[in-house]
Structures are given as structure tokens and as C-alpha cells.
Amino acid sequence: MGIDSIHQTAIKAFVFDVFGTVVDWRSGVAREAQPFLQRHAPNLDASDFADAWRREYSPAMEEVRSGRRAYVRLDVLHRENLVKVLARFGIANVPEPEIDELNLAWHRLDPWPDAVDALRRLKARFIIAPLSNGNIRLMVDIAKRAGLPWDAILGAEVVRAYKPSPLVYSETAEILGIAPRELCLVAAHNNDLAAARRVGLRTAFVVRPTEHGPRQTSDLKADEAWDFIVDDLHELATQLGCAR
Structure with missing residues (x-):
């Protein structure tokens, strides 16, 4: 033009x-998740974990877009999605503060x-x-x-x-x-x-x-x-x- x-x-x-x-969400989420995974699932690849978490992104928002659910902010959806992904990978008995902290991975992304x-x-x-x-x-x-x-x-x-x-x-x-x-x-x-x-x-x-x-x-x-x-x-x- x-x-x-x-x-x-x-x-x-x-x-x-x-x-x-x-911002580069995938690298940032994988980096932030790595210490968590070392404690709870040391054989799980951090990038695969980031991808799995991200795959829940659009379906969760579609619940709001469709009107099936009232609007909630993305931090709430991210945390709900994180709990789903932890269960899918068989990661159990994680203290709630650790889940809250990992959810902040999305707040610490690099441009x-x-x-x-x-x-x-x-x-x-x-x-x-x-x-x-x-x-x-x-x-x-x-x-x-x-x-x-x-x-x-x-x-x-x-x-x-x-x-x-x-x-x-x-x-x-x-x-x-x-x-x-x-x-x-x-x-x-x-x-x-x-x-x-x-x-x-x-x-x-x-x-x-x-x-x-x-x-x-x-x-x-x-x-x-x-x-x-x-x-x-x-x-x-x-x-x-x-x-x-």
C-alpha cells in the first residue's frame, strides 16, 4: 500500500x-511452568503443557460468546482451564496457592x-x-x-x-x-x-x-x-x- x-x-x-x-505466549508459559512441572510431573514437556493449556482457551470463551455463560474475565477462565489440564495429565494434590501462582504465568510473557x-x-x-x-x-x-x-x-x-x-x-x-x-x-x-x-x-x-x-x-x-x-x-x- x-x-x-x-x-x-x-x-x-x-x-x-x-x-x-x-507477546510470545508459548515460550513464556512453558518457562513459567517448568519449575512447577519439575516438582509435580518431571517427565512432562513444558511446551506440551503450554500447548494443552492454550487448547482450552477458545472452547472456554465460546461458552461466554454463545451466551451459555455470563462474562467472566480471562484470568478466571485460565485458572479453570489449568485445573482441567492438570487433571488430564494426572497431576493431583496440588496446593491451591501453587495453582494460583502458576496461573500468573500469563502475566509474565515476553514481547x-x-x-x-x-x-x-x-x-x-x-x-x-x-x-x-x-x-x-x-x-x-x-x-x-x-x-x-x-x-x-x-x-x-x-x-x-x-x-x-x-x-x-x-x-x-x-x-x-x-x-x-x-x-x-x-x-x-x-x-x-x-x-x-x-x-x-x-x-x-x-x-x-x-x-x-x-x-x-x-x-x-x-x-x-x-x-x-x-x-x-x-x-x-x-x-x-x-x-x-
């Missing part, structure tokens, strides 16, 4: 998927190498904020640890709905006081971008080919002609004319 086309879009804010797009500096570049010209299914405290803790320079914390808990529910995207534009076409979602997941586009948001795909580890098979390329398709967030900032 050329600079003239970019100006025509009149984008005023960029919001970001966080898990997988801005991808390009994320912090590229976000600072974008922040100089645009409003930037997370648009994550993570709850507010979760997003704050990740941001403070990683140095993510958000202007605001937005996302699921603010609107009390989970992506890809249309309300998450449309209400975020409303909260920012802008039209949907003036808001761009940045994500490494085609389904997230498709949902955002359906309610009028601009879209930016960034490839994260190792989000799910070395054998990742999903989201290795853009499935549609998104407004921006980039290899990392610095490329996005450069296309938008943001200074280094």
Missing part, C-alpha cells in the same frame, strides 16, 4: 491482538523482539492500545513487565465480550470516539482480522510463524488482502511513515 493510500484511510488508532501478535520499539514508533503518530481477550489487570501486568507503551488498555473486559464477537471491535471504536474505518486491528490471526473487517475496521496482518512452536501450520500467510501485510511490526511502522 502506498503512502497516498495510507493517508486516504485516515487511520487514527491501531489496536493489537496481544497473545501471539505482540517479540520487534514489538516494543515498533510500538513506540507507532505511538508517536497514532493512538495504540491492546485489543485482547485478556483482562485489564492481565494486560497491565504484561505491559509493565515488557515495557509496552500503550496509550490505553482496551479489549474484552472493557466491553465484557470476547473476540471475535462483533461488539468487541465496534465498541472499541466507539470508546475511542472514532469511526470503525479510522481504527486498524493488528493481528497474527486471520480469523481475528476477518471479524474486525466485517464491522468496518482496517486490518493489518503480521506473520508470527513460531507462535505455536516450530511445527506451526496455521496463520503462516495472509488469507485475504488485508490493508497491510507485514513480516514484523517495524515494517508496519515504516509503511506508515513512522520515524525510527
Whole structure:
């Protein structure tokens, strides 16, 4: 997309998927789980454990999205999912404080190498904020640890709905006081971008080919002609004319 086309879009804010797009959840959860597993399941691979925990993510949110369950924040779902995964692996008799502590693994994730500096570049010209299914405290803790320079914390808990529910995207534009076409979602997941586009948001795909580890098979390329398709967030900032 050329600079003239970019100006025509009149984008005023960029919001970001966080898990997988801005931070490396798999490595972080595996790292945080390793000491726990050494105590309780020393033969269990920490990355396999992280993957199993993550597989419960979408089904748990679907209970809320479908209306079968009232909204609860992601920290609650993560802990319930953790208890399920512990049982599945036969890990029993874990003290409740240990489970609570392990659940905080999601609060201590590292950013991808390009994320912090590229976000600072974008922040100089645009409003930037997370648009994550993570709850507010979760997003704050990740941001403070990683140095993510958000202007605001937005996302699921603010609107009390989970992506890809249309309300998450449309209400975020409303909260920012802008039209949907003036808001761009940045994500490494085609389904997230498709949902955002359906309610009028601009879209930016960034490839994260190792989000799910070395054998990742999903989201290795853009499935549609998104407004921006980039290899990392610095490329996005450069296309938008943001200074280094």
C-alpha cells in the first residue's frame, strides 16, 4: 500500500491482538511452568503443557460468546482451564496457592523482539492500545513487565465480550470516539482480522510463524488482502511513515 493510500484511510488508532501478535505466549508459559512441572510431573514437556493449556482457551470463551455463560474475565477462565489440564495429565494434590501462582504465568510473557520499539514508533503518530481477550489487570501486568507503551488498555473486559464477537471491535471504536474505518486491528490471526473487517475496521496482518512452536501450520500467510501485510511490526511502522 502506498503512502497516498495510507493517508486516504485516515487511520487514527491501531489496536493489537496481544497473545501471539505482540507477546510470545508459548515460550513464556512453558518457562513459567517448568519449575512447577519439575516438582509435580518431571517427565512432562513444558511446551506440551503450554500447548494443552492454550487448547482450552477458545472452547472456554465460546461458552461466554454463545451466551451459555455470563462474562467472566480471562484470568478466571485460565485458572479453570489449568485445573482441567492438570487433571488430564494426572497431576493431583496440588496446593491451591501453587495453582494460583502458576496461573500468573500469563502475566509474565515476553514481547517479540520487534514489538516494543515498533510500538513506540507507532505511538508517536497514532493512538495504540491492546485489543485482547485478556483482562485489564492481565494486560497491565504484561505491559509493565515488557515495557509496552500503550496509550490505553482496551479489549474484552472493557466491553465484557470476547473476540471475535462483533461488539468487541465496534465498541472499541466507539470508546475511542472514532469511526470503525479510522481504527486498524493488528493481528497474527486471520480469523481475528476477518471479524474486525466485517464491522468496518482496517486490518493489518503480521506473520508470527513460531507462535505455536516450530511445527506451526496455521496463520503462516495472509488469507485475504488485508490493508497491510507485514513480516514484523517495524515494517508496519515504516509503511506508515513512522520515524525510527
